[in-house]
Amino acid sequence: MICSKTIYADYQATTPADPRILEKMAPFWRESFGNPHSTDHIIGWRAAESVRDSASSVAALIGADADEVIFTSGDTEANNLALLGVARRASANRRRILVSAIEHKCVLAAARTLATREGFTVEAIPVDGEGFIDLSALEDRLDETVLAVSVMAVNNEVGTIQDIPQIAALLVPYGIFFHCDAAQAPCAMEISDLAKHADLVSLSGHKVYGPKGIGALYIRRDVQERIEPLIYGGGQQEGLRSGTVPVPLCVGMAAAAEIFQLPEAPEERTRVSRQRDSFVELLQSRSFPVVVNGPAGDRRHPGNANVRFDGFGAQDILGALQPRLAASTGAACASGMPEPSHVLRALGLSEAQAESSIRFSFGRFTSDEEINEAARLVVGALESLA
Ligand SMILES: Cc1ncc(COP(=O)(O)O)c(C=O)c1O
Numbered sequence: 585m586i587c588s589k590t591i592y593a594d595y596q597a598t599t600p601a602d603p604r605i606l607e608k609m610a611p612f613w614r615e616s617f618g619n620p621h622s623t624d625h626i627i628g629w630r631a632a633e634s635v636r637d638s639a640s641s642v643a644a645l646i647g648a649d650a651d652e653v654i655f656t657s658g659d660t661e662a663n664n665l666a667l668l669g670v671a672r673r674a675s676a677n678r679r680r681i682l683v684s685a686i687e688h689k690c691v692l693a694a695a696r697t698l699a700t701r702e703g704f705t706v707e708a709i710p711v712d713g714e715g716f717i718d719l720s721a722l723e724d725r726l727d728e729t730v731l732a733v734s735v736m737a738v739n740n741e742v743g744t745i746q747d748i749p750q751i752a753a754l755l756v757p758y759g760i761f762f763h764c765d766a767a768q769a770p771c772a773m774e775i776s777d778l779a780k781h782a783d784l785v786s787l788s789g790h791k792v793y794g795p796k797g798i799g800a801l802y803i804r805r806d807v808q809e810r811i812e813p814l815i816y817g818g819g820q821q822e823g824l825r826s827g828t829v830p831v832p833l834c835v836g837m838a839a840a841a842e843i844f845q846l847p848e849a850p851e852e853r854t855r856v857s858r859q860r861d862s863f864v865e866l867l868q869s870r871s872f873p874v875v876v877n878g879p880a881g882d883r884r885h886p887g888n889a890n891v892r893f894d895g896f897g898a899q900d901i902l903g904a905l906q907p908r909l910a911a912s913t914g915a916a917c918a919s920g921m922p923e924p925s926h927v928l929r930a931l932g933l934s935e936a937q938a939e940s941s942i943r944f945s946f947g948r949f950t951s952d953e954e955i956n957e958a959a960r961l962v963v964g965a966l967e968s969l970a
Contacts, residue, residue, distance in 0.1 A: 589907070589908070590907050590908060590909065590910050591908065591909045591910065591954045591957060591958050591961070592910050592949075592950075593909060593910060593911045593944045593945060593946060593950075593954075593958055594910050594911055594912050594943075594944075594945055595771070595887050595945040595946055595947035595948075595950075596740050596741075596743075596768060596791070596885070596887070596888060596914065596943065596945035597912055597914075597945070598790045598791065598796065599771075599790060599791060599792065599793045599947055599948070600793070600949060601793060601794065601795060601836075602793035602794075602839075602840065602843065602948065604839065604843065605793060605794055605795075605836050605839040605840055605843070606836075608835055608836065608839040609795065609832045609833075609835050609836040609839070612634065612831050612832035612835050613832055616630060616631065616634065616831070617631075617831075618630055618631035618831070619631060619828055620632040620634070620635045620828070620829050620831055621818065621820055621828060621829070631831050634831055634834070634835060635655075635829050635831060635834050636650055637838065638655075638831075638834035638835050638837065638838035639651070639653040639655070639800075639834070639838075640838075641838035641839075641841045641842050641845075642787065642800050642837060642838055642841045643779075643802070644776075644841070644845060645770065645775065645776070645787075645841040645844055645845060646766070646775050646776065646777075646778040646779045646785055646787075646802055647776050647777045647778060647779045647780055648779035648785075648802050648804075649805070651805065651822075652779070652802050652803055652804060652805055652808075653800050653801075653802055654800065654801045654802075654803060654821050654822075654824050654825050655798060655799070655800050655821065655825070655829055655830075655833075655834055655837075656798075656799045656800060656801055656825060657797055657798065657799060658788050658789070658790070658796070658797065658798065658799040659688075659690070659765065659767040659786050659787060659788035659791070659799045660690040660799070661799060661801075661814070662786035662787065662788075662799045662800060662801035663688070663690045663691050663694060663734075663763075663765055663786045664690065664694045664814060665801050665811070665813070665814050665824075665825065666732075666734070666763045666784040666786060666801055666803075666811075667681065667691065667694045667695060667698065667732065667734060667763065668694055668697070668698065668812070668814060669811035669812050669813065669814065669824075670731060670732050670761050670763075670784070670807075670810060670811060671698050671702060671704060671731065671732070672702075672812035673810050673811060673812045674731045677728070677729060678728070678729060678730065678731035679703060679704050679705060679729065679731065680704065680705045680706075680707065680725075680729050680730045680731060681695055681698060681699075681704050681705070681706050681707075681730070681731055681732050681733075681734070682706075682707050682708075682709050682722065682725055682726075682730060682732070682733045682734070683695050683706060683707075683708060683709065683733075683734045683735075684708070684709045684711060684717055684734070684735045684736065684746075685708040685709060685710055685711055685926070685930040686711050686715055686736070686739050686741075686742075686744070686926070686927045686930050686931075687734060687735075687736055687765065688736065688740060688765060688767070689926075691734050691736070691765055692926075695734070704731070707725060708930075709721060709722050709725070709733075709735070710930070711744075711930055711931065712931075713931055713932050714742075714744060714878055714879035714880075714931070715739050715742050715744030715878055715879060715927070715930075715931055716744060716746065716747075716879070716883075717735060717746055717747075717751060719750065719751070719754070722751065722754060723754055726754060726755065726758050726760065727758060728758050728759070730758060730760045731760065731761060732760060732761040732762070732763055733751070733755055733760055733761070733762055733763070734763040734764075734765065735748070735751055735762075735763075735764060735765075736764065736765040736766070736767075736768070737764050737765070737766045737768070737769040737772075737773070737775065737778070738766070738768040738769045738772040738773065738885050739768070739878075739885075739927060740767065740768050740914060740927075741878075741890060741914035741915065741925055741927040741928065741943055742877050742878030742879070742884075742888065742890045742914075742927060742928070742931065742943075743768075743772070743878055743879070743884040743885030743887075743888030743890065744878055744879050744883065744884065744885075745772060745773055745879075745882075745883045745884060745885065748764060748778065748781050748782065749781050752781035752782060761783045761784065761807070762781065762782045762783050762784070763782065763783065763784040763785075763786070764778065764781075764782040764784070764785050764786070765786045766778060766785050766786060766787055767786060767787060767788040767791050767799075768791060768885060770787075770791075770792045770840075770841070770844045770849075771791065771792060771853070771856075771885065771886075771887060771947060772853070772885040772886060772887075772888075773853075774849075774850070776845075778802075779802055779804070782802075783803075783804045783807045784801060784802065784803055784804070784807065785801070785802040786799065786800075786801055786802075787799055787800045787801075787802075787837075789833065789836060789837040789840060792837075792840040792841070792844065793840050793843070793947075793948060794833075794836045794837045794839065794840030795832075795833050795836040795837070797830065797833055798830060798833035798834065798836065798837045799837075800837065803824065808822065808824065811824060813825060813826065815827055852948060853886045854886070856886045856887045856946055856947060856948075856950065857886030857887070859946055859950055859952065859955045860886060860887055860888065860889050860944075860946050862952075862955055863889055863944065863946070863955045863958060863959050864876060864889050864891065866955075866956065866959035866960075866963075867891065867959055867962060867963070870963050870966075872893060872963070872966045872970075873892075873893060873894045873895060874891055874892070874893060875891070875892040875894065876889065876890065876891055876892075877890040877891070877892050877928060877931065877933065877941055878890050878931070885945075887945045887946040887947050887950075888943065888944075888945050889943070889944045889945070889946075890914065890928075890941055890942070890943045890944075891941065891942055891943075891944065892933075892937055892940050892941040893940050893941075893942070893966065894937065894940055895940070896940055896966060896969055897939060897940065898913050898939055898940055898941055898942045899913075899922060899939075900969055901942060901962070901965050901966065901969065902942060904965035904968055904969060905961055905962065905965050908961050909958055909961045909962070911942050911943065911944045911945075912942070912943055913925060913941065913942060913943060914927070914942075914943030915927070915928075924938040924939055925938050925941070928941055944958070
């Protein structure tokens with residue numbers, strides 16, 4: 585995708601909306617604008633039906649039912665609702681929460697809040713050099729004092745795809761809640777049975793070619809009464825998340841989920857992974873030091889290339905690429921002062937190695953020409969900085 589002559593290689597930060605999705609959303613701003621919670625008239629009933637249909641499509645993506653999907657403002661809110669929600673209804677003898685060391689900042693920050701303000705103990709589960717959970721370290725920490733374990737399906741920086749069924753199976757004997765942040769999963773893997781393995785699954789609209797401002801939390805039916813809401817009000821969505829549900833955004837998220845249930849989804853993953861591999865090969869064919877961080881092979885997000893350029897600063901390269909190529913370090917940066925990625929550090933990289941690493945991510949609208957041009961631009965940037 586070329587945005588005013590800028591090649592977009594940051595699909596894991598956000599995706600451009602798919603025109604098919606925008607088309608489905610269009611009528612819901614003016615013609616079908618009803619409040620889905622208006623119970624006295626047909627306009628409201630129709631809007632409610634659209635929300636139910638949307639929940640059904642999102643649920644089908646992960647093998648759940650419509651009444652198990654709660655719409656939120658995004659994946660950040662879904663993760664907060666999952667962790668804070670179960671913690672605030674936890675019994676006094678379950679006060680430990682385990683999170684993988686490479687979770688997104690919103691999971692880590694929610695867990696940290698529970699530790700600093702609400703009396704929970706939070707433990708990080710280590711990962712190996714490719715970002716896979718250390719299963720024996722996880723197993724060693726499990727007992728009946730653990731309330732919840734949170735492990736993302738697919739990492740947003742290095743693309744590691746975890747073995748979710750295997751992790752879930754370890755938790756069952758202890759009755760531990762399993763929360764899975766699946767924001768990056770639909771683009772990376774088949775997830776039609778995710779709800780079988782996890783009690784709580786978080787999703788985001790804008791990572792899957794849908795709109796920003798919408799996400800969803802799957803809450804297994806029997807877990808719903810064990811969740812304390814974060815937002816109180818009119819009692820919408822079974823009281824689990826009050827507030828008027830944004831119908832156009834729900835329709836957009838549903839349309840995004842439906843596309844991932846078409847035969848084109850696995851084909852797209854295959855094409856994108858071929859393009860990603862060709863990008864890396866083009867970089868490696870030159871004389872610069874190019875190392876790929878994260879796993880090799882199939883257990884990696886097909887669009888993710890997290891590349892380390894030892895001896896170069898990632899920020900210098902990204903700066904030199906402007907305005908022609910958009911990529912990122914992948915690490916969250918709210919302050920304007922980029923910090924070395926906690927994900928790369930957890931994989932065992934030094935601070936200097938983490939600060940030499942760039943995440944390139946490709947997706948639905950990436951063309952072969954862009955791949956060639958992106959690699960050429962990166963090599964040009966390295967030459968100008970050498
Ligand atoms: C793995 C993961 N979790 C959570 C989030 C936050 O998602 P949202 O922007 O929908 O709040 C992101 C986005 O960066 C992500 O990649």
